[in-house]
Amino acid sequence: MSHTNSETVSSTMSDHNEPLLQIRDLEVGFQTQRGLVAAVRGVSLSLYAGQTLAIVGESGSGKTTTAQAIINLLAGTGKVTAGEILFEGRDLTKLSAKEIQDVRGRLIGYVPQDPMSNLNPVWNIGFQVEEAIKANNVAQGKAARARTIQVLEEAGLSDAKDRLKQFPHQFSGGMRQRVLIGIGLSARPKLLIADEPTSALDVTVQRQILDHLATLTRDYGTSVLFITHDLGLAAERAEQLVVMYKGKIVESGPSKELLANPQHPYTQRLVAAAPSLASRRIQSKKHPQKETEAIYSPGALDTGLISRAEVREQAAPSKDLISVEGISKIYRIRQGGFRSDELLAVNDVSFGVKKGTTTAIVGESGSGKSTVAKLILQLESISSGRIEFDGQDVAGLKGKELLRFRRRVQPVFQDPYGSLDPQYNVGNTIAEPLLAHKIGTKKERQARVLELLDQVSLPAATQFRYPSELSGGQRQRIAVARALALKPDVLVLDEAVSALDVLVQGQVLELLTELQAELGLTYVFITHDLAVVRLVADNVCVMQKGRIVEASTTDDVFDNPREVYTQELLAAIPGANFEFGR
Amino acid sequence: MPSKNTRVQPHFVASLEDTPIAAVDKLDETQKARSTWTDAWEAMRRRPTFWIASVLIVLVIVVALVPTLFTQTSPTLNCQLADSNGDPRAGHPFGFTRQGCDVYARVIFGTQASVTVGLLATLIVTIFGLIVGALAGYYGGWLDAVVSRIGDIFFAVPTVLGAIVLLSVLPSRTPIIIAFVLSIFAWPQIARIMRGAVLSARNSDYVTASIALGVSKFTILMRHVVPNSIAPVIVVATVSLGTFIVAEATLSFLGIGLGGGIMSWGNDIFQAQSSLRTDPQVLLYPSAALSITVLSFLMLGDVVRDALDPQARAR
Numbered sequence: 001m002s003h004t005n006s007e008t009v010s011s012t013m014s015d016h017n018e019p020l021l022q023i024r025d026l027e028v029g030f031q032t033q034r035g036l037v038a039a040v041r042g043v044s045l046s047l048y049a050g051q052t053l054a055i056v057g058e059s060g061s062g063k064t065t066t067a068q069a070i071i072n073l074l075a076g077t078g079k080v081t082a083g084e085i086l087f088e089g090r091d092l093t094k095l096s097a098k099e100i101q102d103v104r105g106r107l108i109g110y111v112p113q114d115p116m117s118n119l120n121p122v123w124n125i126g127f128q129v130e131e132a133i134k135a136n137n138v139a140q141g142k143a144a145r146a147r148t149i150q151v152l153e154e155a156g157l158s159d160a161k162d163r164l165k166q167f168p169h170q171f172s173g174g175m176r177q178r179v180l181i182g183i184g185l186s187a188r189p190k191l192l193i194a195d196e197p198t199s200a201l202d203v204t205v206q207r208q209i210l211d212h213l214a215t216l217t218r219d220y221g222t223s224v225l226f227i228t229h230d231l232g233l234a235a236e237r238a239e240q241l242v243v244m245y246k247g248k249i250v251e252s253g254p255s256k257e258l259l260a261n262p263q264h265p266y267t268q269r270l271v272a273a274a275p276s277l278a279s280r281r282i283q284s285k286k287h288p289q290k291e292t293e294a295i296y297s298p299g300a301l302d303t304g305l306i307s308r309a310e311v312r313e314q315a316a317p318s319k320d321l322i323s324v325e326g327i328s329k330i331y332r333i334r335q336g337g338f339r340s341d342e343l344l345a346v347n348d349v350s351f352g353v354k355k356g357t358t359t360a361i362v363g364e365s366g367s368g369k370s371t372v373a374k375l376i377l378q379l380e381s382i383s384s385g386r387i388e389f390d391g392q393d394v395a396g397l398k399g400k401e402l403l404r405f406r407r408r409v410q411p412v413f414q415d416p417y418g419s420l421d422p423q424y425n426v427g428n429t430i431a432e433p434l435l436a437h438k439i440g441t442k443k444e445r446q447a448r449v450l451e452l453l454d455q456v457s458l459p460a461a462t463q464f465r466y467p468s469e470l471s472g473g474q475r476q477r478i479a480v481a482r483a484l485a486l487k488p489d490v491l492v493l494d495e496a497v498s499a500l501d502v503l504v505q506g507q508v509l510e511l512l513t514e515l516q517a518e519l520g521l522t523y524v525f526i527t528h529d530l531a532v533v534r535l536v537a538d539n540v541c542v543m544q545k546g547r548i549v550e551a552s553t554t555d556d557v558f559d560n561p562r563e564v565y566t567q568e569l570l571a572a573i574p575g576a577n578f579e580f581g582r
Numbered sequence: 583m584p585s586k587n588t589r590v591q592p593h594f595v596a597s598l599e600d601t602p603i604a605a606v607d608k609l610d611e612t613q614k615a616r617s618t619w620t621d622a623w624e625a626m627r628r629r630p631t632f633w634i635a636s637v638l639i640v641l642v643i644v645v646a647l648v649p650t651l652f653t654q655t656s657p658t659l660n661c662q663l664a665d666s667n668g669d670p671r672a673g674h675p676f677g678f679t680r681q682g683c684d685v686y687a688r689v690i691f692g693t694q695a696s697v698t699v700g701l702l703a704t705l706i707v708t709i710f711g712l713i714v715g716a717l718a719g720y721y722g723g724w725l726d727a728v729v730s731r732i733g734d735i736f737f738a739v740p741t742v743l744g745a746i747v748l749l750s751v752l753p754s755r756t757p758i759i760i761a762f763v764l765s766i767f768a769w770p771q772i773a774r775i776m777r778g779a780v781l782s783a784r785n786s787d788y789v790t791a792s793i794a795l796g797v798s799k800f801t802i803l804m805r806h807v808v809p810n811s812i813a814p815v816i817v818v819a820t821v822s823l824g825t826f827i828v829a830e831a832t833l834s835f836l837g838i839g840l841g842g843g844i845m846s847w848g849n850d851i852f853q854a855q856s857s858l859r860t861d862p863q864v865l866l867y868p869s870a871a872l873s874i875t876v877l878s879f880l881m882l883g884d885v886v887r888d889a890l891d892p893q894a895r896a897r
């Protein structure tokens with residue numbers, strides 16, 4: 001369903017064997033203070049009519065820059081320095097500003113990444129779609145309005161006519177993305193460039209939208225150039241794959257063949273790290289449960305898992321370290337004046353976490369999972385219910401007792417760019433909790449900082465660095481080191497790996513597993529990503545609209561999901577059932 | 583119907599020599615550590631404007647501190663009426679005032695009052711505005727409401743107008759008093775900027791992280807919130823230094839600034855009015871000194887803003 005049927009389409013094309021888009025030795029550079037920095041270095045690829053091609057790569061690999069170069073939308077000082085981009089035989093890099101304008105939208109459509117910021121908030125939806133239709137000379141006057149409604153209906157907005165006068169803020173993220181897809185396809189372009197079109201959306205919404213996009217482009221015979229960081233998504237949606245790394249193509253070819261038999265070490269690394277339903281929980285390498293086994297090696301995993309489960313059952317104390325009993329959280333939302341509405345963010349949630357285990361709380365945006373994390377951390381007060389930590393009610397903690405609780409339960413937040421103070425170097429950041437709790441002398445604190453850096457596998461020199469100099473994964477490791485400084489019992493990880501590239505994500509997850517085995521840590525792992533849950537969690541709570549709809553062991557939830565919602569979530573994971581060559 | 587095979591693309595693998603792969607997420611240890619402030623310094627260092635402005639400002643401050651380094655002529659004594667509005671001559675490069683005093687000496691000695699007012703007013707406004715803005719933004723609630731309303735009241739009064747009214751009832755008008763009077767009406771601007779910056783810093787993740795680490799509320803304000811909010815205040819303070827000097831000159835020109843006995847550029851410009859048509863140089867030199875000083879501070883403010891602008895800096 002998601003694959004484009006190339007044969008039916010090719011019969012409608014005039015020239016079948018010439019690629020619709022052919023990029024030859026493309027080089028793109030950005031002018032900076034230190035001279036020209038190459039972002040794309042000699043990229044060649046071709047895309048035939050009706051085909052779908054995905055460019056896969058990490059952030060900074062040059063995938064978006066390549067796509068933007070095609071329609072001359074390079075940001076800032078970017079410039080094509082060499083190579084050619086042939087579209088139907090015409091070199092797009094040689095076109096004037098006016099000529100390329102004619103190509104954009106009419107011949108090549110573009111769906112941007114972020115549906116939240118790519119619609120103008122001061123104009124209504126109808127106006128914005130109509131503007132695109134008129135600009136591309138698809139229709140004018142009254143016909144343009146009729147066409148607007150048609151375009152939006154095709155994009156999957158059922159009541160398009162009534163919604164024309166509505167503004168972007170009245171649309172959900174998924175609906176906005178539908179509008180952007182509608183705009184991108186409004187002129188029936190021959191090629192659609194979709195730059196991470198669903199990265200900001202929940203998995204179930206993502207699936208609906210991609211299914212719809214696939215149907216549309218197949219019906220119109222549109223070629224699609226997908227830009228994505230998600231190997232699973234690319235595998236599922238595109239017949240051709242191009243893997244980019246540091247501005248170069250490392251491997252390309254038919255998706256199935258490439259993923260079943262990755263040749264380049266980088267592709268192999270990517271394929272190995274792609275979390276999917278087929279993967280199993282990461283085992284500690286340094287502290288094996290029974291026998292040494294390589295992470296991700298498929299053969300040994302099942303026995304390892306069983307033995308691990310056995311050991312865990314024996315070792316597991318019967319009492320929960322954290323026990324959450326029927327907690328609710330009500331937010332009051334001011335509606336202007338003296339009126340206020342109540343929002344039930346968390347509704348009668350109960351679960352327990354045993355010492356040394358990982359409990360994942362999974363849900364889509366708005367499910368209340370992050371609120372649960374804040375309640376456990378005592379960053380928000382609970383409206384009703386009870387949270388016990390190590391047999392003690394945490395709700396009434398004050399002063400010294402609260403400080404003692406904070407020492408034992410530490411958070412790691414989602415955004416590695418926001419959770420470290422940009423004005424403090426890494427050494428001071430990690431030492432801050434020690435200072436706040438007045439632990440040790442200056443020398444002892446310094447020694448502890450080095451020890452912690454070593455634990456998160458960063459060189460000692462990192463202590464003099466500032467957060468702006470570090471990558472996302474490095475920052476997240478610093479955040480983990482800071483959380484570990486006080487030797488806590490529990491880490492509450494709120495979407496701690498969601499912002500990271502898949503390889504870096506795998507690395508941080510491995511690190512967390514090692515630390516858990518080494519220090520006997522207990523994790524509460526908040527995430528929207530079920531594939532990650534499979535890699536790290538022992539137990540799972542699935543949340544929907546403030547309630548826990550399903551809670552069980554990870555294997556149980558993944559192998560026999562009981563609730564319809566859980567089944568939907570599992571089915572929506574991109575590339576869930578794709579055969580990776582591991 | 584062409585065969586489908588021509589459209590199938592081959593499985594391409596780049597050679598490893600061409601695309602060497604690095605270890606995942608390795609720290610580049612060759613670069614040297616950079617903080618916000620060292621980065622800002624690097625950015626400023628490369629701007630010629632920064633150096634021109636700095637040299638001029640240092641020069642003005644030295645003139646203000648030790649005027650005798652630059653002239654041996656007294657600006658007030660030995661004024662010969664015979665020299666009234668006299669042309670420049672050896673030892674008196676700028677000529678003479680209506681009273682027969684040396685214009686060059688008056689410009690040099692007038693620097694002190696003008697710069698004192700500028701620096702002092704900026705200092706008071708920055709310190710007071712910073713504290714008030716930080717407390718209001720950080721603690722919020724009734725404190726914020728009260729402080730913001732009081733600030734609005736002062737903000738609504740134009741600085742110069744307010745100063746005229748206040749100064750007309752004050753018995754003496756020294757540079758220090760002028761600086762305080764200007765500060766009374768100018769602090770809300772800094773307080774507002776600080777409050778806004780603190781509000782956004784207060785909601786950042788690193789503050790939440792510090793709370794969860796058990797750091798006390800006031801320590802967080804001092805260690806994390808203030809250092810991260812101070813950049814826009816520095817920018818505005820640098821620019822406002824120039825405007826305070828102008829405000830002093832304006833007040834003196836209107837005859838309500840520094841007392842008649844105190845030499846300042848503003849007073850001299852005021853006195854030069856009467857001989858403007860016959861002897862423009864008497865007006866020209868103090869005005870030029872004023873313009874150059876103000877311009878230097880504005881240029882510095884401009885460079886500082888570019889260097890500290892979070893929009894321009896990649897985070």
